[in-house]
Amino acid sequence: MPNYTLNINGKQRSVSADADTPLLWVLRDELDLVGTKFGCGIAQCGACTVHIDGVATRSCQTQVSILSDAKITTIEGLSEDGSHPVQEAWKEIDVPQCGYCQSGQIMTASAFLAENKNPSEEEIREAMHGNICRCASYNRIEKAVKVAAKKMA
Amino acid sequence: MKTKINTNLNRRNFLKTSLLASGGMLIGVNFLAACTSETKMPVDIANLNFNDFNAFIKISDEGYVTIYSPNPEIGQGVKTSMPMIIAEELDVEWDKVNVVQGKLDTKYYTRQVAGGSQSIRQGWDALRTTGASAKQMLINAAALKWGVDATNCTASKGVITNTNGDKLTYGDVVKEAAVLEVPEDVKLKDPKEYSIIGNDAVNVDIDKIITGKPLFGLDYKAEGMVYVSVLRPPSFGKKLKSFDASKAKQVNGVIDVVQFGEKLKAIESQASGFTRITDKIAVIATSTWAAMKGKKALIVEWENESKLESTEFHNKELDAILNSTKFNTRREDGNIKNAFAKADKVIERTYESPFLPHNTMEPMNFYADVKPDKIHLVGPTQTPAWAQGMIAAAYKMKPEQIHIEMTRMGGGFGRRLYNDFLLEAAEVSSIIQKPVKVVFSREDDMAAGTYRPAIKYRIKAGLKDGNVTAYHLKEAAMNGNMYGLIPNFFPAGCIPNYKVDTGNYKSNITTGAWRAPYTNFLAFAEQSFFSELAEELGKDHPTLILELLQNVKNTTDKRIEYSGQRMEDTIKLVTEKSNWGKTGDGVYQGFAAYYSHNTHVAEVADIVLKDGYPIIKKVTVAVDCGIVVNPTGAINQVQGGVIDGIGHAMYSDFSFNEGKPDYENFNKYRLIRMQETPKVEVHFVENDKSPTGLGEPGLPPAGGAIANAIHKALGKRLYKQPFVNDLKKSAVLG
Ligand code: FES
Ligand code: FES
Numbered sequence: 001m002p003n004y005t006l007n008i009n010g011k012q013r014s015v016s017a018d019a020d021t022p023l024l025w026v027l028r029d030e031l032d033l034v035g036t037k038f039g040c041g042i043a044q045c046g047a048c049t050v051h052i053d054g055v056a057t058r059s060c061q062t063q064v065s066i067l068s069d070a071k072i073t074t075i076e077g078l079s080e081d082g083s084h085p086v087q088e089a090w091k092e093i094d095v096p097q098c099g100y101c102q103s104g105q106i107m108t109a110s111a112f113l114a115e116n117k118n119p120s121e122e123e124i125r126e127a128m129h130g131n132i133c134r135c136a137s138y139n140r141i142e143k144a145v146k147v148a149a150k151k152m153a
Numbered sequence: 154m155k156t157k158i159n160t161n162l163n164r165r166n167f168l169k170t171s172l173l174a175s176g177g178m179l180i181g182v183n184f185l186a187a188c189t190s191e192t193k194m195p196v197d198i199a200n201l202n203f204n205d206f207n208a209f210i211k212i213s214d215e216g217y218v219t220i221y222s223p224n225p226e227i228g229q230g231v232k233t234s235m236p237m238i239i240a241e242e243l244d245v246e247w248d249k250v251n252v253v254q255g256k257l258d259t260k261y262y263t264r265q266v267a268g269g270s271q272s273i274r275q276g277w278d279a280l281r282t283t284g285a286s287a288k289q290m291l292i293n294a295a296a297l298k299w300g301v302d303a304t305n306c307t308a309s310k311g312v313i314t315n316t317n318g319d320k321l322t323y324g325d326v327v328k329e330a331a332v333l334e335v336p337e338d339v340k341l342k343d344p345k346e347y348s349i350i351g352n353d354a355v356n357v358d359i360d361k362i363i364t365g366k367p368l369f370g371l372d373y374k375a376e377g378m379v380y381v382s383v384l385r386p387p388s389f390g391k392k393l394k395s396f397d398a399s400k401a402k403q404v405n406g407v408i409d410v411v412q413f414g415e416k417l418k419a420i421e422s423q424a425s426g427f428t429r430i431t432d433k434i435a436v437i438a439t440s441t442w443a444a445m446k447g448k449k450a451l452i453v454e455w456e457n458e459s460k461l462e463s464t465e466f467h468n469k470e471l472d473a474i475l476n477s478t479k480f481n482t483r484r485e486d487g488n489i490k491n492a493f494a495k496a497d498k499v500i501e502r503t504y505e506s507p508f509l510p511h512n513t514m515e516p517m518n519f520y521a522d523v524k525p526d527k528i529h530l531v532g533p534t535q536t537p538a539w540a541q542g543m544i545a546a547a548y549k550m551k552p553e554q555i556h557i558e559m560t561r562m563g564g565g566f567g568r569r570l571y572n573d574f575l576l577e578a579a580e581v582s583s584i585i586q587k588p589v590k591v592v593f594s595r596e597d598d599m600a601a602g603t604y605r606p607a608i609k610y611r612i613k614a615g616l617k618d619g620n621v622t623a624y625h626l627k628e629a630a631m632n633g634n635m636y637g638l639i640p641n642f643f644p645a646g647c648i649p650n651y652k653v654d655t656g657n658y659k660s661n662i663t664t665g666a667w668r669a670p671y672t673n674f675l676a677f678a679e680q681s682f683f684s685e686l687a688e689e690l691g692k693d694h695p696t697l698i699l700e701l702l703q704n705v706k707n708t709t710d711k712r713i714e715y716s717g718q719r720m721e722d723t724i725k726l727v728t729e730k731s732n733w734g735k736t737g738d739g740v741y742q743g744f745a746a747y748y749s750h751n752t753h754v755a756e757v758a759d760i761v762l763k764d765g766y767p768i769i770k771k772v773t774v775a776v777d778c779g780i781v782v783n784p785t786g787a788i789n790q791v792q793g794g795v796i797d798g799i800g801h802a803m804y805s806d807f808s809f810n811e812g813k814p815d816y817e818n819f820n821k822y823r824l825i826r827m828q829e830t831p832k833v834e835v836h837f838v839e840n841d842k843s844p845t846g847l848g849e850p851g852l853p854p855a856g857g858a859i860a861n862a863i864h865k866a867l868g869k870r871l872y873k874q875p876f877v878n879d880l881k882k883s884a885v886l887g
Binding site: 001017018021022025028029030032033034035036037038039040041042044045047074075076078079081082087090091094095096097098099100101102103106125126128129130131132133134135136137138139140141142 | 353355356358359360362363364365366367368369371372374380405406440441442443512513514515516561562563564565566592594595785786789790792793794795796797800818819820824825826827828830832833
């Protein structure tokens, strides 16, 4: 299997994996970064969302072989201690139910808010539309994104 | 109001205490079976034994409280709300309480099932008594130290005070308290005194969730563990004929390919609701991805074993049942035949719904390490006790040789009641003699489901002199039928001539419980039907229900499950809070009220039209769940239930072609998403009644409320879920 050096959460990590292996499984199985979740494997649910060069990206459909120059951030690297404004908002609003989808929701929201400092309700709903929450905690996700936007302003 | 203990709990037998070797007091609780005098309390936290106790509470020398509870968390918040109840009666500050998921091997812990919104209801008395007993022991210990009578001492927020003004903290007296007798009689707080119950407590796992720490079954890893992807028959009715694994074995990372299924078949009689008890193929690899890739490279031949059923066939069978006279009568009052004959008008409608997969966000998975003398299992299951029994039978071991650890669950909704994934993991581990983790892909998860059965209801009502005089509900379902209580839900007792009949077709498609079993669809059918009856009678829908409820208020019929008064209270609250009937132009409202899982709920949906399309703007909900233990968690549950109910009623379709599901993943199977969700506003009926569950009861009325609102907006009645299909046909929804 070929070797790849990846820049993940500011650290160089080296892995050996087949070229077609999705980043998701490299993170979870090889690097023990299990905060990034598996939900569908076909870029439909958003559970596996990470930032690649700051852009929210579905890691289940991103092959490890194309990432050598990329800066990858996972939920574990969003902040050292849960102090990113989006994480703080998530806690304040007590968003999670089962919690499984939430790291993906947080990664989508944080990339969105980095680009859009003062989003309207419609923009928030559109930005978060790609992330499924099977427990349907959508009302609180929406509210937490609003709260996070205020914190980041 | 119940402030005195009136449970049959014998406090001497249900609580035991010990002094921990490392310092601090340990309390063991067994809610369900009395401990014998031989039951030993551990003196070491590493050896908590959940065979004899359901939960342990440690009070440290510093007064910190740790609650070790094996109760599974599936997203209903019980891991937060149950400790809140103990902490309230123990009288400690909530921020000094830590909750730890206990390891579990617990043959007595029958309430180790997270489902049916029962956890809170069943634990209420026991949890309060536990906290209050521990508090009394601490007070008694302080009184002894001071040489005063315990009745002259009080405790609050972890501090004991006597009438002389002396103070001791819980930590100061844990050593002495640990060796005292467990008090026989303790007084529980009046709900007015509560300082933890009724206040918001954030999810106890919040920090781990938002930072992505390992929590869920899928996150679990152990030394030497390999990954397994299982190939199951693609269609219900097919079985394995032969396979060629040579290509699969060439995939990088694939270690082995094995056929299995003997152990599954051996315990088949205990495994109702388990999908595909048949031979399967396991691809074992060094990573999840390699196992999944190896599976795709298998070349397999299947053969027919039983009928290959299609949705068309199911519909025909269900219709045949509805048109037949072969029913089980679940309840019968008066004489419907006479009443229909005398009615001014008879109305009959048929409602239908498809099979539904659960689609928990975290796909099924389980870790197993099967050794000759012990079995270690880790993962998300809603029924560890059942799993332990089956594993013990299959591997001829004693329950104590089987250790099950429960992880947090990425959703349950009923799917994790059935332990097929756990049995698969165990069997593969026993064959290859390695610790394994079986991981379902989404496609596996959707195709190897324990589906909500496809159901049709036919409801007929007789109207006379402006009243509903007869009601006959027929249910035709795949496999299971509604359980015994439901025929005693509303409108039982409200209508003098009443009958509920059920019939079913035995399908080879596995079916089982799905969030709010049976009522999840029945409530829509019933409340849509009552909306039509109200229209026919020229009455307002809530007014008609309120009128009917008067007939059940003073009932002496012990079978009636719901309370006329409590249902009336929720209806009045929801009509007030939603501005029912007063919203003005452009807002169309639909109503539904329903009782299920011991909780009364009423909902009003507000719909607006945008370019002719119905948009669900808002749902107002009134809930009577007794005392609300943790409001923030409770609101989250109700909002989730309502949106889940709307999503499945509106969008989620499922069908079979020759035994094979037509839907495999979220590209085709539709779950509700952010832009389709309304704001859900939740109001609780205030009372001092024992708390009831909230994981499910918000869901059933949601479908009815939106169907009735869509009717107001578009003049169109909906009879079939998901609504999106009919709405598309009439070109009102893209
Ligand atoms: S797992 Fe990647 S989008 Fe669902
Ligand atoms: S909180 Fe359970 S899937 Fe979102």
